Amino acid sequence: MKKNQILAFFYFTLFYMNISTSKAAGAVQISYTVTFPEAQAHYADVEMNISGLDQKTLDLKMPVWTPGSYLIREFAKNVESLSAESNGSNLPAVKVLKNTWRVNTEGLTSVTIKYRVYCFEISVRTSFVDASHAFLSTTGIFIYPANMLKQPSTIHIVPYKRWTNVSTSLEMVNGDPFTRYAPDYDILFDSPVEVGSQDVFGFDAAGVKYEVAMVGGGNYDKERLKTDMAKIVEQETAVFGENPNTHYVFIVHNYAKGGGGLEHLSSTTLGASRDNYASERGYQSFLSLVAHEHFHLWNVKRLRPIALGPFDYDTENYTTDLWIAEGFTAYYQNLILRHAGLTTPETFLTAIAGPLNTIENQPGAKVQSLAESSYDAWIKAYRPNENSVNTSISYYDKGANVAMLLDLEIIKQTKGKKSLDDAMKYMYDTYYKTKKRGYTDVEFKEGLEKFAGENLDDFYNNYIYGLAPFDYAKYLGYAGYQLTDELAATNEPTLGITIFNNNGKNIVAAVLRGSAAWLDGINVNDELTAINGSPISDPSTMLNGKKPGDKITVTVNRDGLPLTLQVTLLRNNRFKYKIVPVANPGAQQLEVRMKWLKL
Numbered sequence: 001m002k003k004n005q006i007l008a009f010f011y012f013t014l015f016y017m018n019i020s021t022s023k024a025a026g027a028v029q030i031s032y033t034v035t036f037p038e039a040q041a042h043y044a045d046v047e048m049n050i051s052g053l054d055q056k057t058l059d060l061k062m063p064v065w066t067p068g069s070y071l072i073r074e075f076a077k078n079v080e081s082l083s084a085e086s087n088g089s090n091l092p093a094v095k096v097l098k099n100t101w102r103v104n105t106e107g108l109t110s111v112t113i114k115y116r117v118y119c120f121e122i123s124v125r126t127s128f129v130d131a132s133h134a135f136l137s138t139t140g141i142f143i144y145p146a147n148m149l150k151q152p153s154t155i156h157i158v159p160y161k162r163w164t165n166v167s168t169s170l171e172m173v174n175g176d177p178f179t180r181y182a183p184d185y186d187i188l189f190d191s192p193v194e195v196g197s198q199d200v201f202g203f204d205a206a207g208v209k210y211e212v213a214m215v216g217g218g219n220y221d222k223e224r225l226k227t228d229m230a231k232i233v234e235q236e237t238a239v240f241g242e243n244p245n246t247h248y249v250f251i252v253h254n255y256a257k258g259g260g261g262l263e264h265l266s267s268t269t270l271g272a273s274r275d276n277y278a279s280e281r282g283y284q285s286f287l288s289l290v291a292h293e294h295f296h297l298w299n300v301k302r303l304r305p306i307a308l309g310p311f312d313y314d315t316e317n318y319t320t321d322l323w324i325a326e327g328f329t330a331y332y333q334n335l336i337l338r339h340a341g342l343t344t345p346e347t348f349l350t351a352i353a354g355p356l357n358t359i360e361n362q363p364g365a366k367v368q369s370l371a372e373s374s375y376d377a378w379i380k381a382y383r384p385n386e387n388s389v390n391t392s393i394s395y396y397d398k399g400a401n402v403a404m405l406l407d408l409e410i411i412k413q414t415k416g417k418k419s420l421d422d423a424m425k426y427m428y429d430t431y432y433k434t435k436k437r438g439y440t441d442v443e444f445k446e447g448l449e450k451f452a453g454e455n456l457d458d459f460y461n462n463y464i465y466g467l468a469p470f471d472y473a474k475y476l477g478y479a480g481y482q483l484t485d486e487l488a489a490t491n492e493p494t495l496g497i498t499i500f501n502n503n504g505k506n507i508v509a510a511v512l513r514g515s516a517a518w519l520d521g522i523n524v525n526d527e528l529t530a531i532n533g534s535p536i537s538d539p540s541t542m543l544n545g546k547k548p549g550d551k552i553t554v555t556v557n558r559d560g561l562p563l564t565l566q567v568t569l570l571r572n573n574r575f576k577y578k579i580v581p582v583a584n585p586g587a588q589q590l591e592v593r594m595k596w597l598k599l
């Protein structure tokens, strides 16, 4: 390098550094303040400050869905009174799309946006505010500047009246629990915030600090929960070999009657029934929910289908792999409890027979494949109607069954040395940790094949892309189990309908494909009034004394007019399968069983 060149380089460097410095000084900074002046009327008031702007217009967007819940929810519908100002002057904020407001920012470096959000939908994926607490499902609360999803932001929460706590996985700023930092919008949108007077306790497990925020009271035993939740955490961490969080939060909403959950990167929101903790059944069901949502921190939040991240918050994000993300997780929610010693082998076998029975009794299982069920989650699973039972199958239930079969296959092929756990860890290591991206359909299949030691083309064609009946005898047989149908010997007649009682009226809610009602024309919404001319007092006994093949008349009220239908009763061919041991299992079967059930 010659002197002139060095000087030139020196001046160039200075010039470049100046640009960099001025850019750093002008970098966009975003902060939000959330207040609740009318919490009792279910409002969160948001003020957003953006500085360091250098652009003619600023588009502000609200996500239309929340990851993990595959439905377009149009969160912008709850936003009102949005206004913009800069240096004390109002700026027009014009709606240019259903979820987008445009502000003219020419010549301006900072803008303040104010808006109100109506929050009155109680669920784990929507926001709710009342005088007792606020649950902020962040996708429906925080508008973001278009093309700035990588921007960090700070969130300042001003609690209402006597509220004392904030529970969220977002890190505190300067130790202030009411001021939190989001490194980017993907993290902000994956970090729900609970504000109120929740009961907070913690435990350490797998080297991670766990926080449990109990909202709404309940008859839970804190010490028992700490011990058992820690066991779940340790068992799940052992599957993947590492726990990627340092701090994780369980936000638990306790209702008179509640359930369900939504997974996030470093937290989860659970719904529970506040009086159910004391019963063994209720407690087990809570633990399995904990195991399910916590397992997601690996399976779907990090080990994920390629379509599920980075997210597009403007539209549906399609994948054919929710049977892995949800179905496998549904299988593991039971397996983990068994492997952690929190359930007996019998309880585990009963639990996994649940989804199995649902599939075998659902006509839709012969119509919709698992891959289709996943892809169409947005328009079918999340938008069920009266005919869903005939046209669709849940990727939770069927995916759980597939996971069970694959687990048994891997254990059998490796003579008890490996299991589905090893395939999951391999996929996590390969795609999340090494390639740092999601997996494709083919890549997940190839990962499974490494452990199953065989080509899974037929398996996929039968059970993922096709509608073949499950070969339970083969797979359960590996572990010395079989199915028995407790209803096999029955010969009861049925119409094949479900009925709900509407103010004393027996209204048809669903008609099963192929049933007597289906074939002879009983319709959804018909009010059942008489059988063979006798008024129906109790629908559960209306077919007493009848048998399959009997011809009866069913009188209904359809749209205000009476109608009598001729119906031929058919046998109720529902199944009630139980997983039971075979007589005299061989050594290989026992080897598989020991590994599967951790005996």
Ligand SMILES: [Zn+2]
Pocket: 263, 292, 293, 296, 325, 326, 329
């Ligand atoms: Zn799930």
